[in-house]
Amino acid sequence: MIERKISRFGVFFLIFLLPLCALAQKGEKIQTIVIDAGHGGKDTGALGKVSKEKDLNLAVALKFGAYIEENLPDVKVIYTRKTDKFIELSERAAIANRNNADVFVSIHCNSTGTPNSAHGAETFVMGESKNDKNLEVAKKENAAILLEDNTDAYDNFDPNSTEAYIIFSLTQSLYQNQSLDLAGKVQNQFTQKLGRHDRGVQQAGFLVLWKTSMPSILVELGFINHAKEEQFLNSEKGQTQMALSLYRAFEEYKREFEAENHTSSQPVTEEKLSAPSGTYFTVQFASRDKKVASTDKTFSGVKEVDVYEYNGAFRYVSGKFTSKDAATKRQTELRNLGYKDAFVVAFVNGERATIKQAEEALKK
Numbered sequence: 001m002i003e004r005k006i007s008r009f010g011v012f013f014l015i016f017l018l019p020l021c022a023l024a025q026k027g028e029k030i031q032t033i034v035i036d037a038g039h040g041g042k043d044t045g046a047l048g049k050v051s052k053e054k055d056l057n058l059a060v061a062l063k064f065g066a067y068i069e070e071n072l073p074d075v076k077v078i079y080t081r082k083t084d085k086f087i088e089l090s091e092r093a094a095i096a097n098r099n100n101a102d103v104f105v106s107i108h109c110n111s112t113g114t115p116n117s118a119h120g121a122e123t124f125v126m127g128e129s130k131n132d133k134n135l136e137v138a139k140k141e142n143a144a145i146l147l148e149d150n151t152d153a154y155d156n157f158d159p160n161s162t163e164a165y166i167i168f169s170l171t172q173s174l175y176q177n178q179s180l181d182l183a184g185k186v187q188n189q190f191t192q193k194l195g196r197h198d199r200g201v202q203q204a205g206f207l208v209l210w211k212t213s214m215p216s217i218l219v220e221l222g223f224i225n226h227a228k229e230e231q232f233l234n235s236e237k238g239q240t241q242m243a244l245s246l247y248r249a250f251e252e253y254k255r256e257f258e259a260e261n262h263t264s265s266q267p268v269t270e271e272k273l274s275a276p277s278g279t280y281f282t283v284q285f286a287s288r289d290k291k292v293a294s295t296d297k298t299f300s301g302v303k304e305v306d307v308y309e310y311n312g313a314f315r316y317v318s319g320k321f322t323s324k325d326a327a328t329k330r331q332t333e334l335r336n337l338g339y340k341d342a343f344v345v346a347f348v349n350g351e352r353a354t355i356k357q358a359e360e361a362l363k364k
Helices: 008-020 053-071 088-098 134-148 160-172 176-193 227-233 237-258 325-338 357-364
Strands: 032-037 077-081 104-110 121-126 197-204 216-223 278-286 305-310 315-323 345-348 351-353
Touching: 032 053, 032 088, 053 077, 053 104, 053 216, 077 160, 077 197, 088 104, 088 134, 121 227, 176 197, 176 216, 176 237, 197 278, 216 227, 237 345, 278 325, 278 357, 315 325, 325 345, 345 357, 351 357
Parallel strands: 032 077, 032 104, 104 216, 121 197
Antiparallel strands: 121 216, 278 315, 278 345, 305 315, 345 351
């Protein structure tokens, strides 16, 4: 058990946190993402037999950003580093805050004291290290401050002190729910889509996430000192697949966030339902790379299944409703069936539209 006591560091931390909350972004549209390739320069990060963590992190970060730039032109991508350069942990968060970023993603690789003893991907959000394993991960990532010339920004924080991490239990981010949502989507892509071993969504006290004023996650792609995982992460195929998984999770998060905030872009003409055109609300509950029949057994229990294609994927929806409230009831039903990411979407004359546009059209 971790001893629960608050040091002078904790008192300072709470005082410092108050103005930080006021900096929180309140945007209703995802316009800027900061992608942070962990470590760099003199900070190599964890070491494998043939590779260094800093290099793998950067390779995946650049590919991830390139997917966004190519497919989501309305999103500005900012990198904390694009080369083998040392960036202080506090500066990484500062870059995100200065640019009013809507999302912050820090990319890392894990390691253990005993090679080949652990494997799999996990995604962290800022919070209390609830077990020794999470605490050790945080200690390793936070140890980068020992390479910094000036640690004043951390109030003499000792990354090896268990006591210093207790205070993080009091710093639940204003955006913790959104961070958890994004982290869950990342893990789903890594595990359900890509087949990586699932180490789950976790919480721990990472300094790189501490001062960010937006939904923020730290991704551990895998274990660099596990022979098979290092081989995978060091390959072009592995880096591409991990970057694509990150992109798909971010795209899903952005789309759902903007739909819920009624700020989706103008209707996209190619988003045609196979059903007759009309103006209505429906509930999207699944997405597939390959089209399957609406009667497929995987949709057992779901009423009125239909499908439309968007961005190369087939989106499955349930029901047609003339009010958002009615659609929301179907959303609840679907979530109770296990489709936890089900959300309401709208169509006007058979074309995808915002909730607000559908509501206005139905009033006419």
